[in-house]
Amino acid sequence: MYEMPEQYTPVAPYETPPRPRRRVAPLALLPLVLFAAAFFGGSYLLSPEPxxxxxxxxxxxxxxxxxxxxxxxxxxxxxxxxxxxxxxxxxxxxxxxxxxxxxxxxxxxxxxxxxxxxxxxxxxxxxxxxxxxxxxxxxxxxxxxxxxxxxxxxxxxxxxxxxxxxxxxxxxxxxxxxxxxxxxxxxxxxxxxxxxxxxxxxxxxxxxxxxxPPPTAREVRLGAEVLALRDLPVGGVLVRTPGDVPVCDTVFHGAALLAGAAPAGHVLVQHQPSVNDRGTALSAVSLATGRVTATVGTGAAATRAVTGPDGTTAVAAGDGLVIARADGSLADLAVGGTDFFGNPT
The missing domain is CATH 2.40.128.630 (Lipocalin)
Structure with missing residues (x-):
């Protein structure tokens, strides 16, 4: 009987390799991606802020x-x-x-x-x-x-x-x-x-x-002091009463004082930016030095003013909020900003 040599190794039968699967080319999705980017991105860029x-x-x-x-x-x-x-x-x-x-x-x-x-x-x-x-x-x-x-x-x-x-x-x-x-x-x-x-x-x-009631007045009490505005032929000046002792030399036009709310050692004056400018501005005046420490445009009259526990005063005016700090500085607080997805920023 024939015997297989010890060195002989059987050869596996030939197998046909599997046919490769067809994949959708990424380029086929490119038009859809471009359309989505143009549709959503373009509408975002062309639309105004809320x-x-x-x-x-x-x-x-x-x-x-x-x-x-x-x-x-x-x-x-x-x-x-x-x-x-x-x-x-x-x-x-x-x-x-x-x-x-x-x-x-x-x-x-x-x-x-x-x-x-x-x-x-x-x-x-x-x-x-x-x-x-x-x-x-x-x-x-x-x-x-x-x-x-x-x-x-x-x-x-x-x-x-x-x-x-x-x-x-x-x-x-x-x-x-x-x-x-x-x-x-x-x-x-x-x-x-x-x-x-x-x-x-x-x-x-x-x-x-x-x-x-409106948050402004011509005369206000801040602590132990009573402050008032006195009219001049053009504009008005800030004084202490009684005696009408001037607080500062600045002449304010169309002015009013914020009642009951101000950072310590200051008074807040709402006024026109100038005699020819009918806009609205807010100024902080130091009662110690008589200097105007800061001024910001508000675009509209104040609707409310509140002083917080730390002496910071917030003033709502127009579409914004102004913060008056104890050092006499004024800052606009921005709210309502959004990113592409509408999340607050």
Whole structure:
């Protein structure tokens, strides 16, 4: 019988190599990529920035250990097709901005209604409280997210009017008037209102929207001093009363003083930039030296001015917010900016 040599190695049968799979060439997707870039990118570049309107209902709070101003504002009209498809056309938002650096700490949406207002009443360590057209709203100071609002806080008889809510600083609480005339209170950093006895602040509660008084006057008291504007044949000067002792030599045109709000050692004067310029500007005047320490254009008259715990004063005017610091400097705070995707910047 034939025997296979020891050195012989069997040869495997020939196998036909598999046919390579056909792949879609990346170039076939290029027209689609170019169209998407032109459609979304072009619409973004050609669209104007959204309309931003800063409301007068701002307030102060500490956010992550930093002094911040909470700014409610409206943002109308998305920029570009991507934002139009992914976001609400009308937004009311709340931004937290560091008063020292101007850094945006967070920016959160509160409502998608066209006509909707919010006013910051008070802030604790965890929550801020807003009087809105949807009733009392509680937001987290960590990121601005809504924690509770309306019936969840006050009950089914809540009033959807900002004037039905106020801050009671002595009691460290927010007070509310419900539809049955019952006065309730929410302690700061709480989220549930309970009935309380009315106090001297109860007269501020109302179910009807009443416009606040203008924040300017011809004569104001700042601490122990009373300051006033006295007219000249052209313009006016700032004086101390009684005695009409001049504070400075600067002549202000179309001027008014911001009442009850100013950084320490200064007074804020709203005026025209010049006798021939009918615009609106804001100047800080040092009471110690009589010098105008800073001036910024505001574009419109002030609607509210509030001084925070650290002496910083915020002034709402036109579509912006001006910060007056204790050193006499003035700075515009910018809110409402967005990137391509509509995220706050």
């Amino acid at each position: 309309d931003v309107e800063v409301g007068p209902g701002f307030g102060f709070a500490r956010v992550d250990g930093r002094q911040a101003v909470l700014v409610p504002y409206g943002r109308h009209g998305p920029r570009g097709m991507f934002q139009l498809m992914a976001q609400d056309v009308f937004q009311v938002r709340l931004a937290a901005v560091d008063t020292a650096s101007g850094e945006l700490l967070w920016d959160a949406q509160l409502s998608d209604r066209l006509i909707w207002e919010a006013t910051v009443l008070a802030a604790g360590e965890r929550y801020a409280y807003l009087a809105t057209d949807s009733g009392l709203v509680v937001v987290s100071l960590a990121d601005g997210s809504v924690v509770a609002g309306g019936a969840d806080v006050v009950g089914e008889a809540y009033v959807a009017s900002p004037t039905a809510y106020a801050h009671d600083p002595d009691g460290r609480r927010v007070v509310a008037l419900d539809a049955n005339g019952v006065v309730l209170a929410v302690p700061l950093d709480g989220v549930e209102a309970v009935p309380v006895e009315p106090g001297p602040w109860a007269q501020r509660l109302s179910g009807n929207n009443v416009p606040p």
